[in-house]
Amino acid sequence: MIEFSLRVEPRLIQAVLPELGKVFAASQRKSVFTFSCPNPLDDDLVEAWEEGLAEDARSDRSALARLLRDSKFAYGRVEVEEDNAEDLLRGLTELRLAIRVLSLFEVPDEQLESGGLELKGRDPSERIAYFSYLILAEVQENLIEAIS
Numbered sequence: 001m002i003e004f005s006l007r008v009e010p011r012l013i014q015a016v017l018p019e020l021g022k023v024f025a026a027s028q029r030k031s032v033f034t035f036s037c038p039n040p041l042d043d044d045l046v047e048a049w050e051e052g053l054a055e056d057a058r059s060d061r062s063a064l065a066r067l068l069r070d071s072k073f074a075y076g077r078v079e080v081e082e083d084n085a086e087d088l089l090r091g092l093t094e095l096r097l098a099i100r101v102l103s104l105f106e107v108p109d110e111q112l113e114s115g116g117l118e119l120k121g122r123d124p125s126e127r128i129a130y131f132s133y134l135i136l137a138e139v140q141e142n143l144i145e146a147i148s
Contacts, residue, residue, distance in 0.1 A: 002085055002146045006076040006138050014074050016132040019125075020095070023132070024068060027061075027098045064091030067139070078139055085147050089140060096136045103129035 006013070063084045067073055080088050103126060104112060111117045115134060119127055 001079060002082055002143065003077070003079045004142045004146060006078065006135065006142070008076055008135055008138065010075045012131060013076055013135060016128055016135060017068070017074060019128045019132050020068060020136075023098050023102060023129075024061075024064065024095060026102070027094060059087045060091035060094060062091075063087035064095060067091075078142065080143070082147070085143055089143055092136050092140050092143075096133055096140075099129050099133050099136075104133060 063080070066084070067078065067080065067088060070077075070079065072079060100112070107117060107126075107130070112130075112133065117130055119130070122130075
C-alpha cells in the first residue's frame with residue numbers, strides 16, 4: 001500500500017472536489033483526447049486498438065474514481081494499492097489534461113507548471129480549476145516518488 005499526505009490545506013481540497021467531480025464526469029462521457037490507430041485501414045487492428053484503449057481508460061478512471069471517493073482524500077490523505085498506482089497516475093494525467101483543455105486553455109504552460117499563475121483578477125472558476133490542477137500535480141509527484 002502506498003500512503004502519503006498532501007501538503008495542502010484540507011479546506012482547499014474540499015473546495016476543489018466538486019470541480020474535480022464535474023470534470024471527471026465530463027471526461028467519462030467524452031474524452032477530450034483521441035488516439036489514432038497506427039493503421040486505420042486494418043479493421044481488425046482498429047477494433048483491437050480501440051478496445052484496448054477503452055479497457056485501459058476504464059482501469060485508469062476506476063483508480064481515479066476510488067481516490068476521489070475516498071473520504072480521506074478530502075483531508076489530504078492518499079492511499080492506493082501498489083497494483084493500482086500506474087493506473088492512478090494515468091487517470092490523474094487525463095484529468096489534469098482535461099482541466100487544462102476545458103478551463104485553463106488561456107494560461108501559458110510555463111505559468112501552469114511553475115505554479116506562478118497570478119490569481120488576482122482571475123475568474124473564480126479559473127482559480128478553482130488552477131488549484132485542482134496543482135493538487136492533482138502534487139498527488140502525481142508524490143505517487144511517482146513512492147513508486148520510484
